[in-house]
Amino acid sequence: MIPAFEYHQDKKELNLLDICFGIGYNTLATLYYIKKNNLDIKVNIYSPEFDLELLKSLPTFNYPKELEEFRNIIEEIATTLKYKNNNINIEVFNGDAREYIRNLKDIDIVYQDAFSSDVNKLLWTKEYFYDIYNLMSSNGIITTYSIATPIRLSMSENGFFIYEYKKVLKDRSTLAFKIDLPFDTTSDNYKFIDMILKKERNPTAQSLRD
DSSP: OOOHHHTTTTEEEEEEEEEETSSSSHHHHHHHHHHTTTTOOOEEEEEEEEEHHHHHHHSSSOGGGGGGHHHHHHHHHHSSSSEEEEEEEEEEEOOOOHHEEEEEEOEOOOOOOOOTTTTTHHHHSSHHHHHHHEEEEEEEEEEEEEHHHHHHHHHTTEEEEEEEEEETTTEEEEEEESSSSSSSSTTEEEOOEEEEEEEEOOOOOOOOOO
């Protein structure tokens, strides 16, 4: 989340895709980050979630105290799957994420936080990231916890430039951009991953496919 907002710090309105909503941590953490840092920005958050019963049960969860101030938003989403005010627009779609994303466009940030590829392969494949690439804005960014080579290949084979983000020694994640060299490459937090070279060194490595 933090590198995505740093990357888009000059924008006054952002479109975000949160894959998948779950109990809303990514979306709520985004709202918390905006408020904590007094950002003058409007956010439109779109999020598919297949489990309707989970969505209905959201008010029963005990959220961290930092997120409790957004409980009214959770309660509204649990009832209507939507929330809107002057600076926040949230839409949760109950259904197939692969179908839903084909109707989106101009997404600036994608939180790729689906269950692992072992559990939910169809939200990590080359074909899936093809659709993600096409729905993103010209300088869009994907953030994901996954650092697996097959998943990075699934993104890079669609034209994404892959970086590793490392805030602390053991906390690594993947960033994927539609444009190259978005960061100062001398920063210790960002490391460019040359996927062509990686594939040459490991010719058996393959992207995930539907």
